[in-house]
Amino acid sequence: MYVDTYIINQKHYKPIKIEHHHIRSMLFMNASPVLNSTFDLTTVIFISALTVLSVLSLCFIFHLRFKSKSLTFLQNFNSLWTVRFLLVLFIFFWSIVELLRLPFFRRRYLYPFLPALGTSEQTHLCKISVVLSLGFFEPAFLVTLLFLLNASITKKTPKDSWAITFVLVTCVPLFILHGLLVYFNPLENQIPILLRQHSVVLEDETVLCAFPFLNSVVFAAFGAAYCTWFLFSCWRVLSLVINKNLRIRIYALGTVVLVALPLQVVSLAFTVLWTPEDEIYGVVSLVVFLGAFCCAVTGEGILVIKPISDALEAGSHCGCSWSGSRRQESLPPPPPPRLEETKMEERDGDVDLEDGLLRG
Template structure:
């Protein structure tokens, strides 16, 4: 932690922009949760939706991880901490305030973002399975994949032997901006070693995601579904590497410089694009399609005098079931 003399000119603008997009993401996540629980209740009366609804918990986890990632991103913002957090915790010292920067790194880069990316990958792979994976396998898959990176991030920030043998430059999480008159602000940064750990995860994940998308595209015939999967693949495979590149570029500027704020905003937007696209394509759109198919079946059933007499459907049963992952 280093004390600097002045506040960056564009810092407030970057904070307000980030808060606006985080607010939009939180609202979008709440909308996704409404879709999930609406389908959950609807499937009790429409039996053909029960297969589609069988991994509703995994979709719920995806939205929950994205929601908490958005919340932890607020901890990084001086505007949010100064305006809201410090009102409830007014007696925190500078060193205690800088702890929020460490918590942001552990929970954001260390767990919640990797967790929602891995859950997104699980849903994508589930769409190619003949049998629907259970919730336990999904949770186990996420934890086994994410715990190593979470552990590494925590060790780099809190394990004393690491702190004693690594230069401050590689582990600097915050600087203190002195405004005069006893007013100080803590700016959070992305240390080199923590960024490198996330970059290693991101490269491995991108390759795995590319292979999974290729496998799904080879099995899908419907043009609309192929377009959705292709959109998801392009978004993730562009946004995630862009985020990693931006994390690398933070090495070339100091935390108090305007350009550091620019690249930090790019880091945020990389994860933001993955989150919004994942929720839209893997949660809202497939649930909307399933509900529309359910209403069409109900209309057909009423025309023929009962659901048991209907032998055909606008959407085949297997199409709905196989749509669990992403279609």
């Protein structure tokens, strides 16, 4: 379809013909880069913070990996570095998928590289985000977090291949089920559109992503089973922990996960009461995002950054002791231990206990 557009060129009008979809594209490109709402802005800020935390976690993981090659003591702490790497990787990809849900992100950062990104393509991105976010990446990092928690109380460190198998066996069937509900639902014509809509197209051709109710129900079933398993695992760990600091960490991890995940499930259920055009829908969607965000931040902080920082600190003390033992034969007998040395030995004992509980 063509329309006549007139421009002023040296005191006379010159008619030119421009395709209709080119006009729509130019309007789309010239749209204000301001975010649609404060909820989009809040989501972008939290995702940016999570990305920085994920990069910091990767730095800790690889630093411990390289450090353990020269210090034998650190190899026990580094036995499950691949599993922690997977945890951070799943969290990072989940945050990227959440960005695809934001119209601002699609308009500002995807359209310059994908000029043919029309309403149908954006609708397809909304479908992909539902399947990947609720169906794979979020369950994957939650299951990996649970694996690290269970591995902390095993007498023998499990192999990395067990972690990958554990995640795939748990998440792949869930991923397939979400994909079938979005793309190949045989009951699609019998279900009200309010229960199966994954996106809404506004008059200005802005596409707003939504959470299909059936996919929310499947994720709710996963959340209920996961919370039960996670609660049992926390109880097992706490029954073996005698270190006060470790008990505080486990309590913090359990409280955040067992509060944030059910809150996310309840918020997903409430999304059916409104449409994406309503402002209250943005509030509920933000709560859904924050539920998973809190689980991700707590998992990286308690199961990645803090144990590795403690391991590096303990490794530095062990390295000093090892280097001093090489000169022991040429030195006079050591004096009786002082109070500071006794405290250091007690702290090393706590670190050895933490190695058995939160190694990796």
